[in-house]
Amino acid sequence: MPPSRRRRTRTGCLTCRARRIKCDEAAAICTQCSRSDLQCLRSRNESLSETTRSRLAFTAKNNDRRLTQAGTKRQRVQRSCVSCKLIKKRCNGERPLCDRCLKKDQPCIYDEETSPDSSRNSIAGDRQIVPSLSRSPFLSPTATVDLPGRIIAQDLCKTFFDEIAPLRCLGFLHRHIFLQHVQNCEDSQEPLLLSVCALATKSIKHRELWEIGCRWARIAQGLVLAEIQDISVHRLMCIVLLYEHATRTSDHRLCFMLSGLASRYTQALSLNLEYDHDMLSTTSLLSPVERESRRRLMWACYIVDTMVACGLNHLQAIDTTTIQIQLPCDDKYFLYKVARITAKVPVCFESTAKFDAPISTENQDTHAFLIRLFLIRDRILRYVHDHTDKEDPWRLMSALADLEHWKESLPPELQFNYDVIVIRKEQSMLSALVSLHVQYHQINCLLFRCTIPSMLFPARAHTGLSRNASMEFLSDSRRGWFDHACAMSAIFKVALEQKPESMEDPAVGFSTYNAIIIKFLYLTNFVPSEERLARLESILPLVDIDLQFLRELHEYHPSVRSTYLAAECLVDEAKLRISQDPTITLSESGNLVGVFNFPTDCISLDHRTNQLSTIAQMRKNLPEMHAPDLASVPLSCGPQSPGEPERLWLWIDGGAERGQSDPASEISDQGPKDMYG
Known part of the structure; x- marks a missing residue:
């Protein structure tokens, strides 16, 4: 067949x-x-x-x-609706309403002018503005309602808890309680909700979200300031979150004013004291969650205040000796609403060198250890401004003992090793771990810097410590200053391998800049001139790591742009000058050591703080700023001593010598629109 x-x-x-x-x-x-x-x-x-x-x-x-x-x-849908693109959800492209918007009973708007790939464009790539978002009825600046929808708000709140809450004690909101509140909330014009959503948009790499978040932040700020006399814990939370939002948009003047307002709120609410003596909340009117939330809020305000003040007594509104609350407990206890007792604050203000055993670390996590570092940093800065010229220079060594005790008491789950890094990355806590260890090395650099009078703010010829300490001690301190800067480079190298989870804290950019400048200052000031070119070859790879990390951080956070531009200018100039003249001596502030030695109490703020600090950035281009004191004239204006090597300004002033604009102040007064240029 x-x-x-x-x-x-x-x-x-x-x-x-x-x-x-x-x-x-x-x-x-x-x-x-x-x-x-x-x-x-x-x-x-x-x-x-x-x-x-x-x-x-x-x-x-x-x-x-x-x-x-x-x-x-x-x-595959050619174009998704605006709502689905904002929260990165799958859209079936149905007109006039997609299935998701129909199910959630929310507006469904399509952008006919945007290409199919526009939703994938980031800050680092395509920076074109998506016109549709400005036409959306719930996002338009001219619309009656300019507020986030419920679904968008929930997703932005989750972003806040995953990426921002672990940083600098900002996790004072209970995740599940707040998300449940958002789900049941009928008022989208709630200042706290707007503040959280606005801050969350600064962690998502989309230009349109950035601008929308800025509008939400302005609405929340207007609602808070309109009733500024209505003092409450929730309004204080809004102020702290708006401060963090302002730092990420480089609005330094707003940061300065909000920090003072937050400090006054804490004093009015007496958050520096425990609510009562019932620490475990067995019979207290406050629940364990409310009590812990207030503690974290107080510590967040303290960190804000001490970062803005930079150790200057007349700028710091919160007196650390008046804080009588315990350190924050571990996040897992806060999440499960369980009360726990941690170390009390008065112990932390005393030197741990007086005790036989380190401070108890029971029930503590990243928040508590970071606060302890800021307490040590506060003492060091106060010493620099108030006690460097006194006859009792050795009181600074208690801070060195505290740092050693801090390192020894660090639990295994907070060590910086491969196993912990992998686990923290899965828990969305890697950036907080990186910030913690970078802060430790940064404070060590700050401590050892006190042994170098010419590197202080303002620079001086001698201090009580430099007069009384031995040459061996000073040499070891300067070596420790350099070693901790190199240790930061090792952390940055690991962070580059684990991005983007390690890039969530823009505040690390300031420490990165310091790590770069310390390497060049140590090379040109404390290494013999005949060895400098050889040492330069070993330092440059570390500087390249620092600069690469700063560049990557700038891609995720436009507020780091000024620091990155200053660092890039610094590296190029330093490498050029050192290669031309290996005997050159570089200076950070342009001061000639030994020419003048003004008392610190008659020097303007412009020369008592770091050029990239909030107070220094805030004072740039003020319309009615008073002229600096005569004593604050740069010390390099005096006559140069015979045989004194040429000194350059490694700071932003180096650009002024070449007729260039100041990169550090280039965007200090610009809005977020210019930050992406």
Whole structure:
């Protein structure tokens, strides 16, 4: 029996012929049309007329964009609606309402001018503004309602808890309680909700979200300041979150004012004291969550205050000796609403060198250890401003003992090793771990810097410590200053391998800049000139790591742009000058050591703080700023001693010598729009 042959189709349905696929000519409807849910058109003619072909092609191409040009059902949507793009959810592209917006009963707006790939554009890539968001009824600045929808708010709140709450004690909101509140909230104009959503937009790399978040922050700020006399814990939370938002938009003047307002709120609410003596909340009116939330809020305000004040007594509004609350507990206890007792604050203000055992670390995590570092930093800065010229220089060594005790008491889950890094990355806590260890090395650099009078702010010829300490001690301190700067480079190298989870804290950029400048200052001030070129070859790879980390951090956080530009300018100039003259001595402030030695109490703030600090940035280009004191004139204006090597300004002033603009102040007064330029 001869083998059966496959039946060859004679005509096929019109739809399959238009799609140029094989048709099985099944009765009523062919298999291909049934599978693709298309109309199966039949004809007695064996050939298709040109009119029929055109009609089928036009129908397939313009069938609400749900079919491909060949007529098949589209598997990938050409354009998603604005709401789905904002929260990065799958959209089926149905018009006028997609399935998701229909189910959530929210507006569904499509952007007809945006390309299909526009939702994937980031700050680092395409920086074009998406026009549709400004036309959206719930996002338009001229619309009646300019507030986040409930679904968008929930997703932004989750972003806040994953990426921002672990940093600098900002996790004073209970995750599940707050998300439940957002789900049931009917008022989208709630200042705390707007503050959280606005801050969350600064962690998502989309230009349109950045601008929308800035509008939300302005609304929340207006609501808070309109009733500024209404002092409450929730309003204080708004102020702290708005401060963090202002730091990420480089609005330093707003940062300065909000920090003072936050300090006054804490004093009015007496958050520096425990609510009562019932620490475990067994009979207290406050629940464990409320008590812990207030503690974290107080510590967040303290960190804000001490970062702005930079150790200057007349700028710091919160007296550390008046804080009588315990350190924050571990996040897991806060999450499960369990009260726990941690170390009390008065112990932390005393030197741990007086105790036989380190401070108890029971029930503590990253927040508590970071606060302990800021307490040590506060003492060191106060010493620099108030006690460097006194006859009791060795009190600074208690801070060195505290740092050693801090390092020894660090639990295994907070060590910086591979296993902990992997686990913290999965828990969205890697950036907090990186910030913690970078802060430790930064404070060590600050401590050892006190042994170098010419590197202080302001620079001076001698201090009580430099007069009384041995040369061996001073040499070891300067070496420790350099070693901790190199240790930061090792952390940055690991962070580059673990991005983007390690890039969530823009405040690390300031420490990165310090790590760069310390390497060049140590090389040109404390390494013999005949060894400098050889040492430069070993230092440059570390500087390249620092600069690369700062560049990557700038891609995620535009507020780091000024620091990155200053660092890039610094590295290029330093490498050029050192290669031209290995005997050159570089200076950070341009001061000539030994020419003048003004008392610190008659020097302007411009020369008592770091050039990249909040107070220094805030004072740039103030319209009615008073002239600096005569004593604050740069010390390098004096006569140069014979044989004194040439000194350069490694700071932003180096650009002024070449007739360039100041990169550090280039965006200090610009809005977020210019930060992406």
